[in-house]
Amino acid sequence: MIRVGIIGGAGYTAGELIRLLVNHPSVEIIWVHSNSNAGQPVTSVHSGLIGDTDMMFSDNFDLKNIDLLFLCSGHGASTKFLSENDIPEKLCIIDLSQDFRDESNGFVYGLPEINIDRIKNTRLVANPGCFATAIQLAIVPSVKAGCINGEIHVTAVTGSTGAGVKPTAKTHFSWRSDNLSTYKEFEHQHLLEIGRTIKSLSHDTSKDTHVNFVPVRGDFARGIFASVYFNTDKTVDEINQIYTDFYNDAVFTHVVDGELDLKQVVNTNKALISVTKHGNKVHVISVIDNLLKGASGQAVQNMNIIFGLDQKEGLKLKASGF
Numbered sequence: 001m002i003r004v005g006i007i008g009g010a011g012y013t014a015g016e017l018i019r020l021l022v023n024h025p026s027v028e029i030i031w032v033h034s035n036s037n038a039g040q041p042v043t044s045v046h047s048g049l050i051g052d053t054d055m056m057f058s059d060n061f062d063l064k065n066i067d068l069l070f071l072c073s074g075h076g077a078s079t080k081f082l083s084e085n086d087i088p089e090k091l092c093i094i095d096l097s098q099d100f101r102d103e104s105n106g107f108v109y110g111l112p113e114i115n116i117d118r119i120k121n122t123r124l125v126a127n128p129g130c131f132a133t134a135i136q137l138a139i140v141p142s143v144k145a146g147c148i149n150g151e152i153h154v155t156a157v158t159g160s161t162g163a164g165v166k167p168t169a170k171t172h173f174s175w176r177s178d179n180l181s182t183y184k185e186f187e188h189q190h191l192l193e194i195g196r197t198i199k200s201l202s203h204d205t206s207k208d209t210h211v212n213f214v215p216v217r218g219d220f221a222r223g224i225f226a227s228v229y230f231n232t233d234k235t236v237d238e239i240n241q242i243y244t245d246f247y248n249d250a251v252f253t254h255v256v257d258g259e260l261d262l263k264q265v266v267n268t269n270k271a272l273i274s275v276t277k278h279g280n281k282v283h284v285i286s287v288i289d290n291l292l293k294g295a296s297g298q299a300v301q302n303m304n305i306i307f308g309l310d311q312k313e314g315l316k317l318k319a320s321g322f
Contacts, residue, residue, distance in 0.1 A: 001028045002307055005066040007081060008073030009034040009057055012161050013096050015046040016296035017070055022053050024300070024314030026307070030066050031058045068092040068303060075099060092123040092306055094299050100126040101193045110302045112311070113250050114140055114197065119305045127302065130224060130294025131156055131215060132190040136197055137253055137271050138228040138286035139211075141246035142239070146203045149231040149280075152211045156226035157218040162290045181217050188215050223262040224294060226286040236277035243275050251311045252293065252301065260285045268317045269297035292317070 006014055009032035021027045032042055038059030043050045071078045078099040100107035108118045110125040135154055142148050160176050191213055198209050243255045253271040260274045269292045274285040288294050297315055304311050
């Protein structure tokens with residue numbers, strides 16, 4: 001059994017992580033840490049877990065009695081945690097913040113569709129961001145094939161859970177309900193990791209493939225719907241073959257004919273990709289669940305890869321469809 005500890009246990013990603021791990025046949029959760037909820041049942045925060053666990057939040061932790069540590073705290077907290085604690089040499093760590101997505105401190109960027117071999121041979125994984133996952137899955141086959149001419153244009157809509165558990169004036173229900181709004185236009189932090197991936201996969205390193213990204217707050221709880229387009233000289237058949245070949249061995253990412261809907265992926269670890277061509281423009285739709293393939297589900301997928309398990313173990317989830 002893989003013995004697991006979780007830091008930052010009260011947030012959305014931790015709640016989803018616990019939901020997955022309490023049913024994972026190869027995992028035992030040893031402790032869930034939360035200073036603000038110490039001594040309270042995990043179900044006092046994550047009420048959807050009633051009947052699944054009787055664990056309590058803890059305000060202390062022992063890094064020596066676990067095999068794997070999930071870091072689920074806010075951005076910047078992971079760097080602070082690792083600097084303030086004595087980390088056992090063989091402890092595996094999966095960080096869900098953005099702190100190590102630049103692969104600093106020995107971390108490997110954890111997008112399995114491009115880095116599975118490196119993930120297999122590391123104990124430190126930086127889980128990708130949710131927008132970054134959806135957008136990269138839409139573009140990396142074309143980036144690697146070198147068939148993008150000019151800039152990439154992205155509009156992506158995310159559910160309210162992407163903003164975290166603490167509401168703000170622009171993210172709480174009464175504002176987002178029956179509403180749409182943009183934010184961090186052309187400046188979203190996930191552009192940094194997307195840019196690094198483009199550079200690492202590009203054949204022509206002197207070529208700067210710029211990504212224009214407009215994020216949109218959606219009137220729903222979970223999911224990301226990304227609409228991406230760019231110019232290319234490839235035919236529609238060539239483009240579809242590039243995507244089909246690229247994702248041939250990907251267990252969760254599927255290239256699909258026809259229209260896509262969020263409901264096809266919500267509550268699953270799937271990513272669905274649709275590719276069409278209009279004139280000289282390729283239009284790619286990418287849909288994921290921001291809390292699963294965009295966060296906790298992908299973290300469990302990375303755990304399975306590190307420990308040599310079937311990637312789907314503990315992740316055989318089905319969308320409701322309604």
